[in-house]
Amino acid sequence: MAPVYQLANVTKAYSGRQILRIDQLDIYPGEILAVVGPSGAGKSTLLRLLNFLEAPDSGSIYFNQQPINYQSVPLEIRRTVTTVFQNPALLSGSVTANLLFGLRLRGQNDGQNEVDEMLERFGLAALRRSPAHALSGGEAQRVALARALILKPSVLLLDEPTANLDPYNAEMIESVIRGVNQIHLTTIVLVTHNIFQARRLADRVALMLNGEIIETADTRTFFENPRDSRTLRFVRGEMVW
Amino acid sequence: MDEHLHICPYQSIQVIFAVRNRHFKAGPGLETIISGIIQGLKLFFSGDPALWQIIGVSAQVSGAALLLSALLGIPLGAVLGLTRFPGRRMIQALVYTGMGLPPVVVGLAVYLLLSNNGLLGPLQQTWIPKLFTVEAMIAAQVVIAVPLVVGYTMSAVGEVSPNLRLQVRSLGATRLQTLGATLWEARRGVLVALIGGLGSILSEVGAVMMVGGNIDGSTRVMTTAILLETRRGNFELAIGLGIVLLGMAFLINLSAAQLQGKGH
Numbered sequence: 139m140a141p142v143y144q145l146a147n148v149t150k151a152y153s154g155r156q157i158l159r160i161d162q163l164d165i166y167p168g169e170i171l172a173v174v175g176p177s178g179a180g181k182s183t184l185l186r187l188l189n190f191l192e193a194p195d196s197g198s199i200y201f202n203q204q205p206i207n208y209q210s211v212p213l214e215i216r217r218t219v220t221t222v223f224q225n226p227a228l229l230s231g232s233v234t235a236n237l238l239f240g241l242r243l244r245g246q247n248d249g250q251n252e253v254d255e256m257l258e259r260f261g262l263a264a265l266r267r268s269p270a271h272a273l274s275g276g277e278a279q280r281v282a283l284a285r286a287l288i289l290k291p292s293v294l295l296l297d298e299p300t301a302n303l304d305p306y307n308a309e310m311i312e313s314v315i316r317g318v319n320q321i322h323l324t325t326i327v328l329v330t331h332n333i334f335q336a337r338r339l340a341d342r343v344a345l346m347l348n349g350e351i352i353e354t355a356d357t358r359t360f361f362e363n364p365r366d367s368r369t370l371r372f373v374r375g376e377m378v379w
Numbered sequence: 380m381d382e383h384l385h386i387c388p389y390q391s392i393q394v395i396f397a398v399r400n401r402h403f404k405a406g407p408g409l410e411t412i413i414s415g416i417i418q419g420l421k422l423f424f425s426g427d428p429a430l431w432q433i434i435g436v437s438a439q440v441s442g443a444a445l446l447l448s449a450l451l452g453i454p455l456g457a458v459l460g461l462t463r464f465p466g467r468r469m470i471q472a473l474v475y476t477g478m479g480l481p482p483v484v485v486g487l488a489v490y491l492l493l494s495n496n497g498l499l500g501p502l503q504q505t506w507i508p509k510l511f512t513v514e515a516m517i518a519a520q521v522v523i524a525v526p527l528v529v530g531y532t533m534s535a536v537g538e539v540s541p542n543l544r545l546q547v548r549s550l551g552a553t554r555l556q557t558l559g560a561t562l563w564e565a566r567r568g569v570l571v572a573l574i575g576g577l578g579s580i581l582s583e584v585g586a587v588m589m590v591g592g593n594i595d596g597s598t599r600v601m602t603t604a605i606l607l608e609t610r611r612g613n614f615e616l617a618i619g620l621g622i623v624l625l626g627m628a629f630l631i632n633l634s635a636a637q638l639q640g641k642g643h
């Protein structure tokens with residue numbers, strides 16, 4: 139199947155410092171690709187590029203075989219991709235208002251049923267009227283995920299979706315992610331520090347180091363028989379540079 | 380002799396007072412102030428036509444000036460606060476300078492622009508206000524208030540976290556929708572911007588005096604009337620207007636505080 143994303147020779151620098159240098163990365167429709175790597179490797183930056191929120195300095199990114207011109211990404215394309223950020227950024231207003239936000243942007247003014255369904259699914263029903271700023275970290279994270287899923291994106295970018303969660307809720311989120319991927323065939327890029335989570339959820343895993351993709355392999359190979367010695371050390375939990 | 384010496388300085392003081400009083404009409408003693416307040420309230424509540432006419436013009440001028448300042452200042456402030464482009468720092472510096480413009484200078488500038496041999500006056504376009512009209516006063520007040528609204532809006536939207544703006548875009552917002560959502564998140568600050576603008580409009584006297592001319596029955600507003608009536612020694616009307624002005628300021632801030640409370 140043709141890839142959803144094809145990245146070639148993509149670079150990105152912030153104030154002269156090279157943050158990303160990706161020679162090649164393909165992401166396939168319907169897969170869960172986990173991106174792992176140490177803090178500061180450039181994982182969140184990669185997601186911003188994949189969500190068309192920031193432009194690469196050079197290189198090309200194809201989305202569904204179309205080259206993306208970052209100066210003017212068509213709204214229809216932008217609205218098929220959404221990110222749940224590392225630090226859940228909720229809008230002021232209630233939990234319900236947050237869930238409705240993306241639908242309202244699309245001019246859909248009914249959506250109460252979907253909202254109720256989401257709240258139920260994420261164990262947030264009791265909080266539907268709570269002001270978003272009063273939520274705990276884990277509750278906010280679940281609201282952020284529900285707010286993204288309600289849009290039925292074809293690509294879902296998740297940046298540490300279970301970082302603030304207790305084991306019970308983390309497991310619940312994992313099963314939601316798995317369900318969305320299986321039922322809606324949503325393509326998911328999952329950035330995680332939890333290599334066990336990557337192993338549980340992902341079809342393929344990519345290791346990022348200093349802005350480069352060191353190795354991409356199907357999950358089993360990545361963990362059991364990696365090509366690169368740095369991958370081997372990383373999955374063993376050693377510090378890699 | 381002794382008696383004379385004793386009385387003389389006292390008398391001379393009395394003479395000085397008498398001269399001063401004759402010169403400056405009745406000085407505003409405590410009695411005058413109290414009776415002024417009572418008279419002022421009476422004028423206000425009895426619906427005194429002169430007083431209410433002035434209040435009406437004030438409300439018209441301030442309302443229109445605030446509306447125009449909001450329509451110009453809020454979008455401009457949002458764009459200046461959120462987008463990066465060459466020359467932005469320069470424009471920001473200009474805005475901050477504009478926030479501290481002496482109103483009299485604005486009055487002078489608008490006067491020179493609109494006067495018959497000024498820059499805009501001779502063009503004779505219908506959209507260019509004539510001097511000594513309500514429209515000219517509105518123009519001057521917009522010039523005074525817009526930098527305030529822009530400046531406060533700019534810093535208010537700057538307070539909204541960039542992370543939240545990215546998230547809004549990621550959820551599928553257009554540029555305009557992102558701007559709208561950011562302004563909504565910054566609404567307390569925008570409200571402060573509007574109150575700041577309105578405060579400067581309501582309290583301003585120099586510029587409206589110059590371009591409006593303080594014409595009885597057409598361009599006389601509360602501040603210029605207070606100035607005039609105080610000079611004339613008509614403290615009742617001046618105090619009455621002063622009370623109305625203070626009351627309005629209080630009500631505006633009260634409702635603003637109420638609105639802010641609702642957001643939280």
Ligand SMILES: Nc1ncnc2c1ncn2[C@@H]1O[C@H](COP(=O)(O)OP(=O)(O)OP(=O)(O)O)[C@@H](O)[C@H]1O
Pocket residue numbers: 152153157175176177178179180181182183184224
């Ligand atoms: N807007 C920015 N301006 C300047 N530097 C940035 C910016 N965003 C990210 N960086 C830098 O780019 C590098 C990669 O950041 P990024 O957030 O992508 O890392 P990450 O892999 O997601 O790390 P973590 O696991 O800690 O979230 C870091 O060194 C960071 O300081």
Ligand SMILES: [Mg+2]
Pocket residue numbers: 181182183224297
């Ligand atoms: Mg990150």
